[in-house]
Amino acid sequence: MGKLTVGALRAVLVVILAGTVFVQAGMVWALVTGSDPEDGSLPLTPLRVITILGMVSVQVAVVCVWRLVSMVRRGTVFSHAAFRYVDIVIGATVAAALAWFAVTALNAPGQRDDPGVTVIMGGVGVAILGVALIVLVLRMLLAQAVARDVEAAQMQAELDEVI
Numbered sequence: 001m002g003k004l005t006v007g008a009l010r011a012v013l014v015v016i017l018a019g020t021v022f023v024q025a026g027m028v029w030a031l032v033t034g035s036d037p038e039d040g041s042l043p044l045t046p047l048r049v050i051t052i053l054g055m056v057s058v059q060v061a062v063v064c065v066w067r068l069v070s071m072v073r074r075g076t077v078f079s080h081a082a083f084r085y086v087d088i089v090i091g092a093t094v095a096a097a098l099a100w101f102a103v104t105a106l107n108a109p110g111q112r113d114d115p116g117v118t119v120i121m122g123g124v125g126v127a128i129l130g131v132a133l134i135v136l137v138l139r140m141l142l143a144q145a146v147a148r149d150v151e152a153a154q155m156q157a158e159l160d161e162v163i
Helices: 003-033 045-074 081-111 116-162
Strands: none
Touching (some): 003 045, 045 081
């Protein structure tokens, strides 16, 4: 992976991390102050708590992707240590999808006049789960690559003994 690619990916990860922290800070502020900044009514506490937790799952995934990119740069990604980070990314993505489904369920009663919004939000949740499945497939590919790497190292050791 080239330096430009790594730099661009890390810049995107920093923006995502900063954005999620900003959203969390706004949600925590709204919970602490006890009022809605728009109209002064009581806060939508469940929605805000779910948003905070959803942002935590995104932050966990971002940190794990950062660690995986570091492993790629060092050439150590084809090791068993990478599985821990990939598994955490899968779990964080599933958690984000569950948080999104919870937001969809909380939003659904307010969408009785336009149920299409709820259907679209449900579709977004399914898409998030699809990302988790894609990462799971990539994990399987990583497992095959690690197995081939171990096999190649064993063959190289046998070849070194013969020579």
